[in-house]
Amino acid sequence: MNAALTLRERSEAEASRLPPLLARAEHLAGTVLLGDHGRRRSGLGDDFWQYRPAQIGDSRRMIDHRRSARGDQQFVREREWQIAQSVMLWVDQGASMRFASNKNLPTKGDRARLLGLAISILLVRGGERVGLTGTTLPPRRGNAQIIRLAQAWSGDVQDDYASPEHRAMIPRARAVFISDFLGPMSEVELALTKAADRGVRGVLMQVLDPSEESFPYHGRTVFESVGRTLKHETLKAGALRGRYLERLAERKEALQQLCRATNWQYGLHHTEDSAQAALLWLYRALDGSLR
Template identity: 85%
Template sequence: MSPVLTLRERSEAEASRLPPLLARAEHLAGTVLLGDHGRRRAGLGDDFWQYRPAQMGDSRRLIDHRRSARGDQQFVREREWQIAQSVMLWVDQGASMRFASDAGLPSKADRARLLTLATAILLVRGGERVGLTGTTLPPRRGNAQIIRLAEAFSVDDASDYAAPEHRAMIPHARALFMSDFLGDLAEVELALTKAADRGVRGVLLQILDPSEEVFPYRGRTIFQSMGGTLAHETLKAGELRQRYLDRLAERKDALTRLTRATGWQLGLHHTGDSAQAALLWLYRALDGGTR
């Protein structure tokens, strides 16, 4: 049996253990139309990209005489930039992300994993390297890397709120952090500051359940953390609503200030909204970080 066939069979066997997330991520990625050029940029590669009219300062060696002979204007033959970028991914696996206010809604963790894996699929298709922050899964290309990511995303963190990993950030790479960002903000500040110091730019996507935006609770209510470590009972939950909404607004403002200071982009997604729209925004936001 050839080594190539052995690798293929092993990859297929690994994929068969993770059908739901992989299948949904592949389907979601397939719904996003990226145009003919994807993430390609003009540069020093070998593959033809496009013709463009010659401009002042262009070397005569760049002129494509066959294309220019069709008319009175000279054209330059541009080639695709072949240096792949590395994109570092972090998905909050903490217990708070497993919350869903309604059986008809996905949990925050499910939506975060789906969006991150679908984004990784699109990036790999565009020739980029993807991996996890930290040292456990460095950026690589290929479908096997997608399977490794899916496996990593299947592991839950026992703590209520997970902290972003900031070790081993590749200089001048890009990054995607996905969480509800309701935990210790100091950990997020540390991670983004460390990343910015290494020239890493990226995107924070805050994922919230719709109920977390409106606080619909009234009367006697028991609030309990998803990890079971915290609990609070009140007879008048409605009286807590405004204080909660004020705290949530303060957290969003703090995230806005942090991303502006570090050159990152901030997005907000609700689990009741379209995953396709969120994926398209993520892809464009990461692409914008390269310019």
């Protein structure tokens, strides 16, 4: 009975986070859309997009004679690209993502969920299909899918580090992975390798707390994982700083090399920085991979 009550309380607490998360994601997505014309481009489709001057290589059938008759230059009538792309997302919900070094900072998980949901909103408004990696939530269009994503990201994983989902990768789709990527590197390598084998390209965004970059610890310090499965006590924390920063730099370089090898893009975001700037970079990076 107590276990059932505890589960219900946790479920209600998680559900209560949905409306604020959705509202923040909608607001964040709106700031990027202001002054932006979306992802429109020429290609296969039925709707008129724009006229452009004829170029070498254009066939005579492409010339719009009615528009060209208005002057001395020939013009081509372009249609709007209308092929929807499937974009699969993985947002880390492991215990390590619940870390924040300061009460005035969001946790890594909160920032990751916000960015994941906001980029999903932008993609859906651009006519794309979005969903989760794996089989639980295949890519779909529409606002209802945004709510499903918010619900899927409302919970947490108890393990210290979650592994990227690599099952059911849709061939030639696109993907977004958001995590601190401080867990086993072999799992990330497996996921991106499998993605590359199926022609999936995407964006990997590493989210870190500023203290994870600076290691501002001295003297006696107890280091404990958020999931409380790992613990280390030292009397000279400052002596660990150099070795820690070296290993962090090695991890970043390994992630960047993996992205280069698999034709993905790597981005780094700190929770003290603007979520809007991170979303804009993510949007542009993913937009480039969709072309």
